[in-house]
Amino acid sequence: MLRTGESEVRVGITDNAQDRLGAVVSAHLPRVGEVLTVGQGMGQVKSTGAALAVYATLSGKVVAVNDELASNPEAVNGDPYGEGWLVAVDLTNRAELDNLLDASAYQELVYRG
Structure with a gap:
Protein backbone atom coordinates (compact mmCIF):
# COMPACT_ATOMS: atom_id res chain seq x y z
CA MET A 1 0.00 0.00 0.00
CA LEU A 2 1.28 3.43 -0.94
CA ARG A 3 -0.42 6.59 0.22
CA THR A 4 -0.87 8.98 -2.70
CA GLY A 5 -2.99 11.62 -0.99
CA ASP A 19 7.34 -14.29 -5.88
CA ARG A 20 5.23 -17.33 -5.02
CA LEU A 21 2.93 -16.71 -7.98
CA GLY A 22 5.69 -16.57 -10.57
CA ALA A 23 5.65 -14.67 -13.85
CA VAL A 24 2.45 -12.60 -13.93
CA VAL A 25 0.66 -12.69 -17.29
CA SER A 26 -2.56 -10.81 -16.51
CA ALA A 27 -4.53 -8.94 -13.87
CA HIS A 28 -8.32 -8.77 -13.69
CA LEU A 29 -9.25 -5.76 -11.58
CA PRO A 30 -12.39 -3.92 -10.40
CA ARG A 31 -13.77 -1.00 -12.34
CA VAL A 32 -13.28 2.63 -11.42
CA GLY A 33 -16.23 3.64 -9.27
CA GLU A 34 -16.66 0.23 -7.65
CA VAL A 35 -16.94 0.36 -3.87
CA LEU A 36 -14.85 -2.16 -1.95
CA THR A 37 -15.10 -3.41 1.61
CA VAL A 38 -12.37 -5.16 3.58
CA GLY A 39 -12.23 -8.85 2.74
CA GLN A 40 -14.21 -8.51 -0.49
CA GLY A 41 -12.76 -10.14 -3.60
CA MET A 42 -11.54 -7.41 -5.92
CA GLY A 43 -9.90 -9.31 -8.73
CA GLN A 44 -7.37 -11.87 -9.76
CA VAL A 45 -3.73 -11.91 -10.77
CA LYS A 46 -2.72 -14.79 -13.06
CA SER A 47 0.64 -16.32 -13.83
CA THR A 48 1.58 -19.04 -16.29
CA GLY A 49 0.88 -21.69 -13.65
CA ALA A 50 -1.51 -20.25 -11.08
CA ALA A 51 -4.13 -17.65 -10.25
CA LEU A 52 -4.23 -15.55 -7.11
CA ALA A 53 -7.49 -14.09 -5.85
CA VAL A 54 -6.95 -10.56 -4.58
CA TYR A 55 -9.00 -9.29 -1.64
CA ALA A 56 -9.54 -5.71 -0.52
CA THR A 57 -7.46 -4.81 2.52
CA LEU A 58 -9.15 -1.42 2.84
CA SER A 59 -12.65 -0.09 2.24
CA GLY A 60 -13.33 2.64 -0.27
CA LYS A 61 -14.14 3.64 -3.80
CA VAL A 62 -11.84 2.59 -6.65
CA VAL A 63 -10.63 5.86 -8.20
CA ALA A 64 -8.01 4.41 -10.57
CA VAL A 65 -6.93 1.10 -12.03
CA ASN A 66 -3.39 0.46 -13.24
CA ASP A 67 -4.18 0.19 -16.95
CA GLU A 68 -0.47 -0.26 -17.70
CA LEU A 69 -0.76 -3.84 -16.46
CA ALA A 70 -2.75 -4.76 -19.59
CA SER A 71 0.39 -4.35 -21.71
CA ASN A 72 2.99 -4.81 -18.96
CA PRO A 73 1.69 -7.33 -16.36
CA GLU A 74 5.26 -8.26 -15.42
CA ALA A 75 5.47 -4.91 -13.58
CA VAL A 76 3.76 -6.75 -10.72
CA ASN A 77 6.83 -8.99 -10.49
CA GLY A 78 9.45 -6.35 -11.14
CA ASP A 79 8.10 -3.62 -8.87
CA PRO A 80 5.11 -4.78 -6.77
CA TYR A 81 5.32 -1.76 -4.45
CA GLY A 82 5.78 0.78 -7.24
CA GLU A 83 4.85 0.41 -10.91
CA GLY A 84 3.08 -2.91 -10.22
CA TRP A 85 0.26 -1.40 -8.15
CA LEU A 86 -3.26 -2.67 -8.93
CA VAL A 87 -5.85 -0.06 -7.89
CA ALA A 88 -6.06 3.30 -6.16
CA VAL A 89 -8.76 3.56 -3.50
CA ASP A 90 -10.31 6.62 -1.86
CA LEU A 91 -10.68 5.39 1.71
CA THR A 92 -13.99 5.46 3.50
CA ASN A 93 -12.54 4.37 6.85
CA ARG A 94 -9.01 5.64 7.50
CA ALA A 95 -8.94 3.73 10.81
CA GLU A 96 -8.55 0.52 8.77
CA LEU A 97 -4.98 1.61 8.05
CA ASP A 98 -4.19 0.75 11.67
CA ASN A 99 -5.04 -2.91 10.97
CA LEU A 100 -2.37 -3.31 8.27
CA LEU A 101 1.03 -4.82 8.96
CA ASP A 102 4.22 -2.93 8.24
CA ALA A 103 6.89 -4.69 6.16
CA SER A 104 8.80 -6.17 9.11
CA ALA A 105 5.67 -7.49 10.84
CA TYR A 106 4.51 -9.02 7.54
CA GLN A 107 7.90 -10.70 7.00
CA GLU A 108 7.80 -12.12 10.52
CA LEU A 109 4.29 -13.48 9.97
CA VAL A 110 5.07 -15.04 6.57
CA TYR A 111 8.46 -16.52 7.39
CA ARG A 112 7.75 -17.58 10.95
CA GLY A 113 8.52 -21.12 11.67
Whole structure:
Protein backbone atom coordinates (compact mmCIF):
# COMPACT_ATOMS: atom_id res chain seq x y z
CA MET A 1 0.00 0.00 0.00
CA LEU A 2 1.28 3.43 -0.94
CA ARG A 3 -0.42 6.59 0.22
CA THR A 4 -0.87 8.98 -2.70
CA GLY A 5 -2.99 11.62 -0.99
CA GLU A 6 -4.86 12.43 2.21
CA SER A 7 -7.36 9.59 1.77
CA GLU A 8 -6.15 7.88 -1.43
CA VAL A 9 -3.92 4.82 -1.41
CA ARG A 10 -2.56 2.50 -4.06
CA VAL A 11 -3.10 -1.17 -3.38
CA GLY A 12 -1.27 -4.17 -4.83
CA ILE A 13 0.09 -7.54 -3.84
CA THR A 14 3.11 -8.17 -1.66
CA ASP A 15 6.56 -9.04 -2.91
CA ASN A 16 6.14 -12.44 -1.28
CA ALA A 17 2.87 -13.06 -3.13
CA GLN A 18 4.28 -12.11 -6.53
CA ASP A 19 7.34 -14.29 -5.88
CA ARG A 20 5.23 -17.33 -5.02
CA LEU A 21 2.93 -16.71 -7.98
CA GLY A 22 5.69 -16.57 -10.57
CA ALA A 23 5.65 -14.67 -13.85
CA VAL A 24 2.45 -12.60 -13.93
CA VAL A 25 0.66 -12.69 -17.29
CA SER A 26 -2.56 -10.81 -16.51
CA ALA A 27 -4.53 -8.94 -13.87
CA HIS A 28 -8.32 -8.77 -13.69
CA LEU A 29 -9.25 -5.76 -11.58
CA PRO A 30 -12.39 -3.92 -10.40
CA ARG A 31 -13.77 -1.00 -12.34
CA VAL A 32 -13.28 2.63 -11.42
CA GLY A 33 -16.23 3.64 -9.27
CA GLU A 34 -16.66 0.23 -7.65
CA VAL A 35 -16.94 0.36 -3.87
CA LEU A 36 -14.85 -2.16 -1.95
CA THR A 37 -15.10 -3.41 1.61
CA VAL A 38 -12.37 -5.16 3.58
CA GLY A 39 -12.23 -8.85 2.74
CA GLN A 40 -14.21 -8.51 -0.49
CA GLY A 41 -12.76 -10.14 -3.60
CA MET A 42 -11.54 -7.41 -5.92
CA GLY A 43 -9.90 -9.31 -8.73
CA GLN A 44 -7.37 -11.87 -9.76
CA VAL A 45 -3.73 -11.91 -10.77
CA LYS A 46 -2.72 -14.79 -13.06
CA SER A 47 0.64 -16.32 -13.83
CA THR A 48 1.58 -19.04 -16.29
CA GLY A 49 0.88 -21.69 -13.65
CA ALA A 50 -1.51 -20.25 -11.08
CA ALA A 51 -4.13 -17.65 -10.25
CA LEU A 52 -4.23 -15.55 -7.11
CA ALA A 53 -7.49 -14.09 -5.85
CA VAL A 54 -6.95 -10.56 -4.58
CA TYR A 55 -9.00 -9.29 -1.64
CA ALA A 56 -9.54 -5.71 -0.52
CA THR A 57 -7.46 -4.81 2.52
CA LEU A 58 -9.15 -1.42 2.84
CA SER A 59 -12.65 -0.09 2.24
CA GLY A 60 -13.33 2.64 -0.27
CA LYS A 61 -14.14 3.64 -3.80
CA VAL A 62 -11.84 2.59 -6.65
CA VAL A 63 -10.63 5.86 -8.20
CA ALA A 64 -8.01 4.41 -10.57
CA VAL A 65 -6.93 1.10 -12.03
CA ASN A 66 -3.39 0.46 -13.24
CA ASP A 67 -4.18 0.19 -16.95
CA GLU A 68 -0.47 -0.26 -17.70
CA LEU A 69 -0.76 -3.84 -16.46
CA ALA A 70 -2.75 -4.76 -19.59
CA SER A 71 0.39 -4.35 -21.71
CA ASN A 72 2.99 -4.81 -18.96
CA PRO A 73 1.69 -7.33 -16.36
CA GLU A 74 5.26 -8.26 -15.42
CA ALA A 75 5.47 -4.91 -13.58
CA VAL A 76 3.76 -6.75 -10.72
CA ASN A 77 6.83 -8.99 -10.49
CA GLY A 78 9.45 -6.35 -11.14
CA ASP A 79 8.10 -3.62 -8.87
CA PRO A 80 5.11 -4.78 -6.77
CA TYR A 81 5.32 -1.76 -4.45
CA GLY A 82 5.78 0.78 -7.24
CA GLU A 83 4.85 0.41 -10.91
CA GLY A 84 3.08 -2.91 -10.22
CA TRP A 85 0.26 -1.40 -8.15
CA LEU A 86 -3.26 -2.67 -8.93
CA VAL A 87 -5.85 -0.06 -7.89
CA ALA A 88 -6.06 3.30 -6.16
CA VAL A 89 -8.76 3.56 -3.50
CA ASP A 90 -10.31 6.62 -1.86
CA LEU A 91 -10.68 5.39 1.71
CA THR A 92 -13.99 5.46 3.50
CA ASN A 93 -12.54 4.37 6.85
CA ARG A 94 -9.01 5.64 7.50
CA ALA A 95 -8.94 3.73 10.81
CA GLU A 96 -8.55 0.52 8.77
CA LEU A 97 -4.98 1.61 8.05
CA ASP A 98 -4.19 0.75 11.67
CA ASN A 99 -5.04 -2.91 10.97
CA LEU A 100 -2.37 -3.31 8.27
CA LEU A 101 1.03 -4.82 8.96
CA ASP A 102 4.22 -2.93 8.24
CA ALA A 103 6.89 -4.69 6.16
CA SER A 104 8.80 -6.17 9.11
CA ALA A 105 5.67 -7.49 10.84
CA TYR A 106 4.51 -9.02 7.54
CA GLN A 107 7.90 -10.70 7.00
CA GLU A 108 7.80 -12.12 10.52
CA LEU A 109 4.29 -13.48 9.97
CA VAL A 110 5.07 -15.04 6.57
CA TYR A 111 8.46 -16.52 7.39
CA ARG A 112 7.75 -17.58 10.95
CA GLY A 113 8.52 -21.12 11.67
